[in-house]
Amino acid sequence: MAEVTRRILELVGLNLERFRIDWASAAEAPLFVKIVTDFTETIKKLGPLGEAEGLDPETLKLRLAAARELASQSRFRAAYGNLARELKKAGDYSPEGIRARVEQKLVPIIKKGLLEAEIKHLLSKGPVSIDALLEKTGANQEDIVPILEALSKKGQIEKQGDVWQPKAKE
Amino acid sequence: MAFDPKILSFFCHWCCYAAADSAGVARYQYPPNNRVIRVMCTGRIDPRFIIEAFYAGADGVLVGG
């Protein structure tokens, strides 16, 4: 869970120190206090969300909105669930093992899912040129074009001259 | 004005939430920046929750098992 979440946050562009997972048992109140205090300090040093990362509020909102959608998508969730199953079967919970598997199995899906969601969001506000899309998402032409084509095949969007726009409902 | 971070925490009922209660009983003091959502186990935490927390504007998310 932690590793996958971290990769998503990384792709969104957040500083990973903003997300921490830690343990304190019922008997460890002092440890708990230390965890909370340290974490608060860390975040204080980092500064407000987005600002510290150099993300303008609009981009930040867009990226996080895309991440939200991704996390509910069944394609991503099935891959995530299967990965957890695979890890349990292999009994491999070493950080390296988890990282490798996440990189191999999930990161491509996360990347694609995020991009797709971002494009949809941008298009939902009206026609956008491919150049603008490239600029706003910060992605490559090779990554974007197949997604646009797939979406247009599904009949969700259409190309009009230089710009893409949502297909008008008939 | 100094930056006052807004932190959302997910605590396990049996572990961290209990530790947080004990910290209270012992009157330890810590910064008042976190808000807590209790879950029965950290296994309940879905990546969605973390992302939603940032989407809602959290400056940091702490999961305590």
Added chain:
Amino acid sequence: MEAGRSPNIEIITLAELKELSGKPGNFKAKLHIRPRYVDPLKCTSCGMCTTYCPKEVVDEYNERLTFTKAARIDYAQAVPTVYYLDEKECLRLQHESCQLCANVCGPNAIVFDQQPEERELEVGAVVLALGFGRVPEEVLEKYGYGKYPDVLTSLELERLTCASGPTEGEVIRPSDFAHPQRIAFLQCIGSRDVTCDNGYCSSVCCMYAMKEASVVKEHLPEAQIDLFFMDIRTQGKGFDEAFNRAVEKYGFRTIYARVPRVDQVGRRLALTYVTEDGKTHRDFYDMVVLSVGLDAPADAEVLSQRLGVELNHYGFAKTRVAAPLETNVPGIFVAGAFQGPKDIPESVVQAQGVAAECSELLAEVRGKDAIHKEFPPEDEELERLEPRIGVFVCHCGVNIAGVVDVKEVARYAASLPGVVYTEDVLYSCSQDTLNELVKKIRENRLNRVVIAACSPRTHEPLFQETLREAGLNPALIEMANIRDQCAWVHAEDPEAATEKAKDQVRMAVAKAARLAPLELQRVSVTPSALVIGGGAAGLQAALSVANQGFEVYLVEREAELGGNLRRVTGLLSGEKPQKILEDLIKQVESHPKIRVYKGTTVENVSGYVGNFTSTLRREEGSEVINHGVVILATGGREHRPERFGLGENERVLTQLDLEAELERRGGKLSRARSIVMIQCVGSRGDDLKYCSKLCCQQAVKNALRIKKRYPKKDVYVLFRDMRTYSFSEDAYREARKAGVIFLRYQPESKPELITKGKRLAVKVYDALLGEELLLPADLLVLSVGIAPGENEEISKVIKAPLTGDGFFLEAHAKLMPVELPVEGVYVCGLAHAPKPLDETLAQARAAAAKAAIPLAKGFVEVAPIVSRVDQARCIGCGICAELCPYGAIEMVKVGKRKKAQTITASCKGCGICASHCPVLAISMGGFTDEAILAQIEAFGAFVEREAEGKSKEEKAA
């Protein structure tokens, strides 16, 4: 509180037991009940009588530090929560001259002419829980108490540090109301003092002094606190660690000295004392706290004569090691400090143990007269309506309201969507408030309730029950923890704490709006217990469960029953340990309800409370058994460190080895002329971080046994702190009288073993002489402490956590000392922590009492936090079934497709299944995605508010 709510417990206050006749199982008890002058059925504890009562009286409850009224309640959480008139002080009752209280009492609850009542009860057993008495004032006067105002007792300080006490938690010295800067705590006041006939140790004062000193430091960070000890006796589980932590954190000075007197010099108090190096010191303090001991209860003597119960020479109940909860009169039991000075955990253990004693005695008639609580049917129509949320914000006296602006939180809550009713209440958990809560729910047709108070971990069950009383499903409540995780931990920043409280309330309201009624699931219980471990604890626990009428499987890994007790050959009380063990084994082996498995190990414990399945493996093969509960009595083992030549030199023994030698004629002991004992070898910081509690008693006992048999032999005991707590202090004194030489060593200069040819000697620094001594050691006996048994494996199997020291961690150190966090699993004896035999036997009975609850009920109610699969959505991928750590999801065929299904009773509600379901088809009872997402969204409003605040500020700038 819980006792007050049980329909099967009648609390009769102001009553005295006058006469008892009959026999066990069939007693007649005559009570004399003094009048309260207030009708408890009518009193709403509104407090009007106190407000208007013109007669001021000294407040005894607050240690005479303040005033109260003749019409009063001693403290807000008192049970029953009903006021009373102080007969001796009331103007009306004494002089017929006033009736203000009756005039202002709304419900007309005042009854001036109430008469004393005689009542006869038919009971099966009697438990004496008289508590403890006070150290007489003459003893305190020796230390200037009463003469110098700034000499306080620890009880007075306790009231001063209490947030709802006379100074609202402000520590001030009575002479000038200034904050004391230098404070001294004097230990052993009225304890370990033969001059006042209290030769015993009160067992609890070292710990409470540390606690009080810590609280004072929290209030007055500048204060410098010195504590004067004879010995530091923090022998309980985890106590040493807590003590050392406090000393380090707060910079306490601990001084080994008994201060003989206190003098006043100017405005300060002077202490003159001699430290162990023989030097005289004189120090000045602003306040001196007398750590008063626990005396025998004042009325014990009268009552004991009435009942024929024997007392010991200090006036406490006389009991035996073999039966620590039984008086000499069959059917009359004893628990708590009346049995001997003890702290809360020990008292709770005894209380639970005594419940087992009663349950054993009365097993045949169990449940005959029990009253079952009935709840009105649920108002399902109301539950289906749009959320009508009621928010109750608790002051918890000053616990919350002292920091958080409770009224503001309540006002804020009223503005939240779905909230139709809000109120701030003084104590939300008090009985009258709970009754009021039921009323408010009905009047306002509330269908969701938010309680902003303390932790749901401790109080949710109470409020859930209240909801049921109001005809609502118990799942329709959400708590916002604004005490333990807010007011208490942000005491220095009331504004931020209030904001946090508001946020937590908003999040709770958001969740409450999405709560749905959940069905309470009942699971039947297999009426048998598995007891793991056949030592003293396991034997006693098995016997008690069986005597209460349930089947027991008693499993011992070794070929013989008895455990560590087999090696003990004497007891301070003079009782014969082998006789005690033999009796236990005989009863266990001949008990028709107990099956004993020797040479057997337990494997694969699976299941849940009420329905466990385990494999018992022995050489001849294995057997699978079903049982409803598990008692862990896996014991501990003697720690045998390779120190002081143990294991290499045959003249180096442990205390347990010595027990065997003491039974032998001739042998090493008879040849030795000088015997040296060293305490805490490998304990309290070396291999074992903790104190093993019983070694000091054992050393004193064995030293005395040696001296009795060979008065001419020299016996030395080298110790750090002699921890002969409670009545074993008598033996310590006796040993010193018998010529045993006790020498304290410091942890930084531990004794050393010197070998000269074949001769052994121990080098130790003597503080009084200021030089190193060389003590010949023909026999060197080590107190080595008790290490945890092999608990790790069983802890993993049962999923019960261990402490850092490797013992089982109880569910609550004070209130749930034998229960584990895993339901249906209990612990006793050395598996819980090192302790002497009498405490082990009491705790075994406590575990048996707790274990018998589900067995006697015949069912357990499963908290409805379990997972539920929406099979219409489920795609049958099976991820959840494979990930579930408890095997609580199975794949079943529904039509032609495979679907997931929860095995409710196995489910622990962890939610791994839900968080990994690709199609979000699994919902968790009380923790649905919708509810959690709503909480996160509600959290977002906090961010928005902050942003608004900021922009406003910017504009202002």
